[in-house]
Every structure is written in C-alpha cells, then in structure tokens.
Amino acid sequence: MDLSGLGEFGLIELIRERFASIPSHGCEGIGDDCAVLPLNTTESMVVTTDLLVEDIHFLRDRITPEQLGRKSLAVNLSDVAAMGAAPVASFLSLSLPPGVTGVWIDAFLAGYHALSTQFGVPLLGGDTTSARDRLTVSVTAIGRAENTHLKRRGDAKPGDRIFVTGYLGDSAQGLQDMLSGRDTPFIALHNKPEPFVNEGIWLGGRNEVHAMMDISDGIASDLLHILQMSGVGAEVSLDMIPTNTPIELAVAGGEDYKLLLTADVGAAARLAEDYKAKFGEPLYEIGRIVAGEEIRWLDRGNPVLLECEGFAHF
Amino acid sequence: MDLSGLGEFGLIELIRERFASIPSHGCEGIGDDCAVLPLNTTESMVVTTDLLVEDIHFLRDRITPEQLGRKSLAVNLSDVAAMGAAPVASFLSLSLPPGVTGVWIDAFLAGYHALSTQFGVPLLGGDTTSARDRLTVSVTAIGRAENTHLKRRGDAKPGDRIFVTGYLGDSAQGLQDMLSGRDTPFIALHNKPEPFVNEGIWLGGRNEVHAMMDISDGIASDLLHILQMSGVGAEVSLDMIPTNTPIELAVAGGEDYKLLLTADVGAAARLAEDYKAKFGEPLYEIGRIVAGEEIRWLDRGNPVLLECEGFAHF
Incomplete structure (x- = not known):
C-alpha cells in the first residue's frame, strides 16, 4: 500500500472505517466540514482543524507573516461558517524552525489577532515547539449552533x-x-x-x-x-x-x-x-x-x- | 527579539497578553492543561492540543509507528485527565513526507486506535496532508466534566x-x-x-x-x-x-x-x-x-x- 496511491480522500476513508467501531455517543465525525458534538437537547458544538505546512500550503517568502497568521485562522472559521455555526474559540499550534525571528512571530500573531478580533473569537490555547527546518501551523476552531441551524x-x-x-x-x-x-x-x-x-x-x-x-x-x-x-x-x-x-x-x-x-x-x-x-x-x-x-x-x-x-x- | 531568547513559556505569555483583549465569554484559556468552555450551568468541555514534530519530539527510526500513534493520543488524554475530565473525542492531523508508506500509516493508526478503544474515545476528524521531509502529528482532545469536578x-x-x-x-x-x-x-x-x-x-x-x-x-x-x-x-x-x-x-x-x-x-x-x-x-x-x-x-x-x-x- 503506497500513500500516493491512497490519496488524501483514500486515507480519510481508511481512518473513518478503522474508527467506526468506537461508539461516538451521538457525535458526528469525519465527513462534513466540522464534527458535531451535542451539548444539550437544542444545541451543538462544531469542531474543525486544519494543518498548514510550509512548502506544501505556503511558501514562507511569498506570504507575509501577517497574511499567514490571518489565513491560518480564516480557513478554519470558513469551515465553522459552512456548518451554519458561530465561532466561539480557536487553538493555535506552531512548530518553528530556527530561522524564524521574534519579529516574524509577532507579525504572524498580529494577523491572527486581527481576524480573531474581527469576529470576536478568543484564542484559548495551543502548543508551541521548535522544528528542524520547516514551519507548521495547526489550528482548531470551535463553533456553536442551535441544532435546527446546522447545515450538512x-x-x-x-x-x-x-x-x-x-x-x-x-x-x-x-x-x-x-x-x-x-x-x-x-x-x-x-x-x-x-x-x-x-x-x-x-x-x-x-x-x-x-x-x-x-x-x-x-x-x-x-x-x-x-x-x-x-x-x-x-x-x-x-x-x-x-x-x-x-x-x-x-x-x-x-x-x-x-x-x-x-x-x-x-x-x-x-x-x-x-x-x-x-x-x-x-x-x-x-x-x-x-x-x-x-x-x-x-x-x-x-x-x-x-x-x-x-x-x-x- | 529572538525566539531562542523568548523561549516556549515566553512565547506563550506573549500570545496570552496579545489575545487578552478579546472577550472569552466565560471560557478559560491559556494557563492550564486544558481550556475550559462552559456547556451549561453545571458542565464544561475541556480542550487540549499537542504537536509532535519529527526530530524534535521523536526520531522516526527509534519509535515504532504503533507507539507513535498511541503516544500522540496519550499525551492529550493525559491533559484531559489532569483536569478531572472524561475524554469524549479526539481529532488527528498528520503531515506526511514522501518516505512514509501506507504500511507505516496503517500501523500508526493501529496504535492510535488501540488507545482510543481502550478509553472509548471516538476519532471525529482531523486533517491529512503531505510534507516535504518531516512528519508532524497534531492531536486535539476534548473532554467533559461537571464543573464541580474540574481541577485547576x-x-x-x-x-x-x-x-x-x-x-x-x-x-x-x-x-x-x-x-x-x-x-x-x-x-x-x-x-x-x-x-x-x-x-x-x-x-x-x-x-x-x-x-x-x-x-x-x-x-x-x-x-x-x-x-x-x-x-x-x-x-x-x-x-x-x-x-x-x-x-x-x-x-x-x-x-x-x-x-x-x-x-x-x-x-x-x-x-x-x-x-x-x-x-x-x-x-x-x-x-x-x-x-x-x-x-x-x-x-x-x-x-x-x-x-x-x-x-x-x-
């Protein structure tokens, strides 16, 4: 089995099948823009997560750090919006290679912050670590909606x-x-x-x-x-x-x-x-x-x- | 400002300060093992996320794919447990460099699945993408607890x-x-x-x-x-x-x-x-x-x- 033969959707299908055996207690998983977790009888939480990998999703010298910070959140807020839900929180993880300066990080955070402020979405956590040579950004966004408003x-x-x-x-x-x-x-x-x-x-x-x-x-x-x-x-x-x-x-x-x-x-x-x-x-x-x-x-x-x-x- | 001078905790503090201006509507963010999002008057959801980066957190030839898959989830379930909460879902993102075979991925998923099954935690989503040369794993785990059970x-x-x-x-x-x-x-x-x-x-x-x-x-x-x-x-x-x-x-x-x-x-x-x-x-x-x-x-x-x-x- 070769990954290139499997493809992204083949891999997702492999994961979906393998994990179907674990009861999800009313949650909806892989297959839509967000997962859906029931909160109570009338409301649900939606969750989405996206990876942005240097030299795959972006070239560090062709996007400003402000733009990259903003875009990292934007693509996740887009998934939340696609469910008909309102974003309530985001989580940001960064792995940073040696060449990344504090100035760069500050600008990245400024872009992320600007979009967070625009839609009132607090940043509630994440993880920061070093990397050998390429930068990876992982963002998770959480939204909330009345069940009758959810679009699938x-x-x-x-x-x-x-x-x-x-x-x-x-x-x-x-x-x-x-x-x-x-x-x-x-x-x-x-x-x-x-x-x-x-x-x-x-x-x-x-x-x-x-x-x-x-x-x-x-x-x-x-x-x-x-x-x-x-x-x-x-x-x-x-x-x-x-x-x-x-x-x-x-x-x-x-x-x-x-x-x-x-x-x-x-x-x-x-x-x-x-x-x-x-x-x-x-x-x-x-x-x-x-x-x-x-x-x-x-x-x-x-x-x-x-x-x-x-x-x-x- | 240099990242190495800033350090991990300095960076987290920088992020915390910058985002403090955005109202969090009763959510608790950066500073504990998990963020806390109130669900209703008696219960909360907790959320944590961890990055595992090749050659920083693991060496791919010194850990089996089963072990790496299992550990990626384990470190997040540990954060949920540290809040006194029960895990209810996880999300797995993988960026895969060319050398990673389908056999490797299958074994990674087997390890992740084994721990998911052990504690009844469904995998509800994630993201899969390619990477140039090093593998990154990003996991988000969500837990749930009565407010009176939360430990900070x-x-x-x-x-x-x-x-x-x-x-x-x-x-x-x-x-x-x-x-x-x-x-x-x-x-x-x-x-x-x-x-x-x-x-x-x-x-x-x-x-x-x-x-x-x-x-x-x-x-x-x-x-x-x-x-x-x-x-x-x-x-x-x-x-x-x-x-x-x-x-x-x-x-x-x-x-x-x-x-x-x-x-x-x-x-x-x-x-x-x-x-x-x-x-x-x-x-x-x-x-x-x-x-x-x-x-x-x-x-x-x-x-x-x-x-x-x-x-x-x-």
Missing part, C-alpha cells in the same frame, strides 16, 4: 438551486501568478481569504438552505461531496459561475473559501433577495440539484465535457 | 499534601538510553506512556483534591506552575519521590505523564487509601504546600540545593 453536506434535495457566495478562481489564479513570478492583484486574494462567518451564521438560520459547505478544493470536487452524501446529481451552468479567471481555475482551482449551498427551489429567489439586502452582495445561482449522482456541466444550456479535478493535497 | 493549577492551599500517581524519570531515562544507543527497558516506557484517564476522572470527583496537572516537563518545572498560579510555595522531599533513575531525571526529565496533585491535609490519608483500594496502586506523597513562592527541596528533612530545570522545548 448530505441534505441537498432534487430541485434545489445551487448557490455560491462569491467569485471563484481568484485564489487559484493568485497561486499560479505567484509561482510563475508574476505580480498580480490575485496574489493578495490567495493570501488573504475572507471567511464568510456572518453569512454562514445567517444562512444557518434559514430553513430553505438545505446543504452547505465551504469551497476549499474547487466546486468540481467539493460539489461531488454534497452529491455523494445527499444521493443526488447536479447540473451546473459554467456561464453562470462568477469568475474573473479561466473556467478551469474557477471550478477546480481550490482555496476559494466561498460558501457552496443548495436551497429549496420554492424559496431560493426570496433567499437570494434577502441575502442581497442583508449583505449587499449577491448569492450567485450556478445550477440545480437533480436526480442522479454526477455533475452535468452546461454552457448556455448545452452539455459540455469538463476534464478536471479539484485541488489534491497529494 | 491555581487551587493549591498551604498545608495541602502533594502527590504523584507513579514513578518519575523512567521516560527521561529511556530517552537518554535511546540517544546513547543503549537498549534498556526504559525506552519502551518513553515510547509508550500510559495516560491516567480513569484515575483523573476519579480524582476529579474527590473534593479534597485541590490542584492537579500532568507532569510533562518534570516536576521541578511543572510544580512551579501550580505554585505560581496558586500563590503558594512547596516543600518536596527528594527521598520520597518514587523513581528508578537518578534524581535529576526524576525531577527534571520530562514526559512522565503522571498526575501531580495537591490534596487537603485533613483528607489526604483517606484519599490515598481509597485510591489504592480503587486502582491497586499507591498515590505517592512527595511533599506539602507551604506559604511562599518557591520549591524547597529536602533530603531526609535537610534542605538541599537542586540546580536543574524542567525539559525545555526550545
């Missing part, structure tokens, strides 16, 4: 309209530009994702929102998770996807950190209106849930073949 | 008796033996710590237990945390410390993962009796809490000077 990947229904909360592809374009040495405004969008915290909480309160997740690997990959867990298919209109980039980056670039959601067809228009009124930005409708199990890509109504996959971590 | 570092009282739940120094001796190429039974004790999960839960239910923590950096360092947070001093009798190793390793070796606790003088003898009856092992009394702010080391009643510090991560 498995609740999409045929007929649902599919929405995203922002432009797709900017981050992937920024990564491409950065790696090819071009200096473009996309790089800042890659380095400074804005988690949809308030939007996620608000969408959590809307019953017509069925399935929700955040877009971290590109919708071509992420929407498949919703389809698989809901037992449905989807039609997505490429011409309706909001993007400033080539369509391949918009659907398969990854690290968008926008929300992807499905909403009851009868209430979808009203939901989009209310969202616009509340946040001043549109909910972008990109397609609909249908019977089936795959994504059918359409371009101005005509089926097209799209040969791409989401961002893979291996 | 700041509750030691003058007169309290100080106890530890097992022999000290074995792990440090094992590390020393491993690094010097000797093959001794201590190495297995270093690689396979036994968290005092059931003992921690039981001690949490005893009102006469005042302060508690787990011993990760050696009592010379760890007991100081209790003293500082409780505003007290201590007398520790070196001749009463249970150990099979030189006294320096017993007090400053680190990675013991035994529990260190203080108990009301009037009920301490009874506590030790009941503990022995329940677990078949003694609570080892090693000294007492006094007024002051330092540790006075005694050897058969005579003050001695002990020039050593706990294990430092920088």
Whole structure:
C-alpha cells in the first residue's frame, strides 16, 4: 500500500472505517466540514482543524507573516461558517524552525489577532515547539449552533438551486501568478481569504438552505461531496459561475473559501433577495440539484465535457 | 527579539497578553492543561492540543509507528485527565513526507486506535496532508466534566499534601538510553506512556483534591506552575519521590505523564487509601504546600540545593 496511491480522500476513508467501531455517543465525525458534538437537547458544538505546512500550503517568502497568521485562522472559521455555526474559540499550534525571528512571530500573531478580533473569537490555547527546518501551523476552531441551524453536506434535495457566495478562481489564479513570478492583484486574494462567518451564521438560520459547505478544493470536487452524501446529481451552468479567471481555475482551482449551498427551489429567489439586502452582495445561482449522482456541466444550456479535478493535497 | 531568547513559556505569555483583549465569554484559556468552555450551568468541555514534530519530539527510526500513534493520543488524554475530565473525542492531523508508506500509516493508526478503544474515545476528524521531509502529528482532545469536578493549577492551599500517581524519570531515562544507543527497558516506557484517564476522572470527583496537572516537563518545572498560579510555595522531599533513575531525571526529565496533585491535609490519608483500594496502586506523597513562592527541596528533612530545570522545548 503506497500513500500516493491512497490519496488524501483514500486515507480519510481508511481512518473513518478503522474508527467506526468506537461508539461516538451521538457525535458526528469525519465527513462534513466540522464534527458535531451535542451539548444539550437544542444545541451543538462544531469542531474543525486544519494543518498548514510550509512548502506544501505556503511558501514562507511569498506570504507575509501577517497574511499567514490571518489565513491560518480564516480557513478554519470558513469551515465553522459552512456548518451554519458561530465561532466561539480557536487553538493555535506552531512548530518553528530556527530561522524564524521574534519579529516574524509577532507579525504572524498580529494577523491572527486581527481576524480573531474581527469576529470576536478568543484564542484559548495551543502548543508551541521548535522544528528542524520547516514551519507548521495547526489550528482548531470551535463553533456553536442551535441544532435546527446546522447545515450538512448530505441534505441537498432534487430541485434545489445551487448557490455560491462569491467569485471563484481568484485564489487559484493568485497561486499560479505567484509561482510563475508574476505580480498580480490575485496574489493578495490567495493570501488573504475572507471567511464568510456572518453569512454562514445567517444562512444557518434559514430553513430553505438545505446543504452547505465551504469551497476549499474547487466546486468540481467539493460539489461531488454534497452529491455523494445527499444521493443526488447536479447540473451546473459554467456561464453562470462568477469568475474573473479561466473556467478551469474557477471550478477546480481550490482555496476559494466561498460558501457552496443548495436551497429549496420554492424559496431560493426570496433567499437570494434577502441575502442581497442583508449583505449587499449577491448569492450567485450556478445550477440545480437533480436526480442522479454526477455533475452535468452546461454552457448556455448545452452539455459540455469538463476534464478536471479539484485541488489534491497529494 | 529572538525566539531562542523568548523561549516556549515566553512565547506563550506573549500570545496570552496579545489575545487578552478579546472577550472569552466565560471560557478559560491559556494557563492550564486544558481550556475550559462552559456547556451549561453545571458542565464544561475541556480542550487540549499537542504537536509532535519529527526530530524534535521523536526520531522516526527509534519509535515504532504503533507507539507513535498511541503516544500522540496519550499525551492529550493525559491533559484531559489532569483536569478531572472524561475524554469524549479526539481529532488527528498528520503531515506526511514522501518516505512514509501506507504500511507505516496503517500501523500508526493501529496504535492510535488501540488507545482510543481502550478509553472509548471516538476519532471525529482531523486533517491529512503531505510534507516535504518531516512528519508532524497534531492531536486535539476534548473532554467533559461537571464543573464541580474540574481541577485547576491555581487551587493549591498551604498545608495541602502533594502527590504523584507513579514513578518519575523512567521516560527521561529511556530517552537518554535511546540517544546513547543503549537498549534498556526504559525506552519502551518513553515510547509508550500510559495516560491516567480513569484515575483523573476519579480524582476529579474527590473534593479534597485541590490542584492537579500532568507532569510533562518534570516536576521541578511543572510544580512551579501550580505554585505560581496558586500563590503558594512547596516543600518536596527528594527521598520520597518514587523513581528508578537518578534524581535529576526524576525531577527534571520530562514526559512522565503522571498526575501531580495537591490534596487537603485533613483528607489526604483517606484519599490515598481509597485510591489504592480503587486502582491497586499507591498515590505517592512527595511533599506539602507551604506559604511562599518557591520549591524547597529536602533530603531526609535537610534542605538541599537542586540546580536543574524542567525539559525545555526550545
């Protein structure tokens, strides 16, 4: 058995199967943006954790320490928002190689602190240690929601309209530009994702929102998770996807950190209106849930073949 | 500002100060073995997280993958136990360099799974990613306890008796033996710590237990945390410390993962009796809490000077 053959999702599946034998006492584990732990009869806690590894997820000389600190928290708050939950705490672990100065750490913490303050999320703990040569950041975020507000990947229904909360592809374009040495405004969008915290909480309160997740690997990959867990298919209109980039980056670039959601067809228009009124930005409708199990890509109504996959971590 | 000058505890203090401005809504953060998040009027959740970094915390060719998987969870369950809480879930993140095979991962998971099963702790999530060259393991553990059962570092009282739940120094001796190429039974004790999960839960239910923590950096360092947070001093009798190793390793070796606790003088003898009856092992009394702010080391009643510090991560 070789890891590269296993892949990230294969490894996660291996872990899920192996640990299925341990009773989880009403908790929901691997398979959604966050785990869900019941607090009482009406509320749950959600938990998510992400690793950012130097030279895999970031290049230390291509992102400022402020940006990296901020982004480390942002990607976790995005997962909490994707559940319809409000973030209540974060935990930060850092392994620091010798070259990292106190000035660098201070700037990293400033970025982490700025986003923590923006959404009122206290930092309640973590771990700090040295490393031989590469920096690793591990963040755990905890959120809280009423059970009726929790949004999961498995609740999409045929007929649902599919929405995203922002432009797709900017981050992937920024990564491409950065790696090819071009200096473009996309790089800042890659380095400074804005988690949809308030939007996620608000969408959590809307019953017509069925399935929700955040877009971290590109919708071509992420929407498949919703389809698989809901037992449905989807039609997505490429011409309706909001993007400033080539369509391949918009659907398969990854690290968008926008929300992807499905909403009851009868209430979808009203939901989009209310969202616009509340946040001043549109909910972008990109397609609909249908019977089936795959994504059918359409371009101005005509089926097209799209040969791409989401961002893979291996 | 240089990181090596700052040190691990300096860095933690820097983080604590910087984030003190964000309201924590009744949560307790940095400063104890776990953060405490209130669930309702009678119960709290505790959260802890630890990083294990290759070539800092372990050498991949000196610990079996089973042992590393088990130990990654063990050190976190030890923190949960130190609060008097019962573990309810864990989260595992792994960054895997190219050389790591599927067979290695499978064995790592087997070790993690064995300890999870032993204490009925479900694995509810995590993150898996690649790494350039060194492996990092990040585990977050969550526990739950009645508020009246929670034990903190700041509750030691003058007169309290100080106890530890097992022999000290074995792990440090094992590390020393491993690094010097000797093959001794201590190495297995270093690689396979036994968290005092059931003992921690039981001690949490005893009102006469005042302060508690787990011993990760050696009592010379760890007991100081209790003293500082409780505003007290201590007398520790070196001749009463249970150990099979030189006294320096017993007090400053680190990675013991035994529990260190203080108990009301009037009920301490009874506590030790009941503990022995329940677990078949003694609570080892090693000294007492006094007024002051330092540790006075005694050897058969005579003050001695002990020039050593706990294990430092920088």
